[in-house]
Amino acid sequence: MITRSLSAIALALPLLLAACDEVPVSTGPSSGNVERLKGLGYQVAAQSESGATTVLRYSGPINASVKCGQSSGQFGTVQPRTVSANGTVQDFKLNSYLVLANGAARDGLYVISKATRSSSRASASSVETIAFEPGKSGRFASGLTCRAG
Numbered sequence: 001m002i003t004r005s006l007s008a009i010a011l012a013l014p015l016l017l018a019a020c021d022e023v024p025v026s027t028g029p030s031s032g033n034v035e036r037l038k039g040l041g042y043q044v045a046a047q048s049e050s051g052a053t054t055v056l057r058y059s060g061p062i063n064a065s066v067k068c069g070q071s072s073g074q075f076g077t078v079q080p081r082t083v084s085a086n087g088t089v090q091d092f093k094l095n096s097y098l099v100l101a102n103g104a105a106r107d108g109l110y111v112i113s114k115a116t117r118s119s120s121r122a123s124a125s126s127v128e129t130i131a132f133e134p135g136k137s138g139r140f141a142s143g144l145t146c147r148a149g
Helices: 004-020 032-039
Strands: 043-047 053-061 066-070 081-083 089-101 104-117 126-132 137-139 144-148
Touching: 032 043, 032 053, 032 089, 104 144, 126 144
Parallel strands: none
Antiparallel strands: 043 053, 053 089, 066 144, 081 089, 089 104, 104 126, 126 137, 137 144
């Protein structure tokens, strides 16, 4: 279920990302969390002059910045592509926008899509998407729950 604030972020996200393209990136100090996210493929879209606030973006295969699992079980990193014993293929993609203040997530949005297809089909037979903010989680119909890692 998408909350009102999540909907507002989703509607404003394209405008925020467009604005970030015009903001110069400074070479100020960065935290360990910013460096960790950059190591996972996130790109710095903007940074305050002091380096205290950083905007990061990511679009690609799901990575270790999110952890997933069943609500009652352990959470861990999901592989970008999984193949079940019957040949069903699932591809997980992540699109993320994060605002970090002093290295901690202050705002943002994680969007994960799961495309499922049988091994004999070239295109996806179903696509399911979840979205959640830092500190929250999203849940697929299968019960797979994901949250910031």
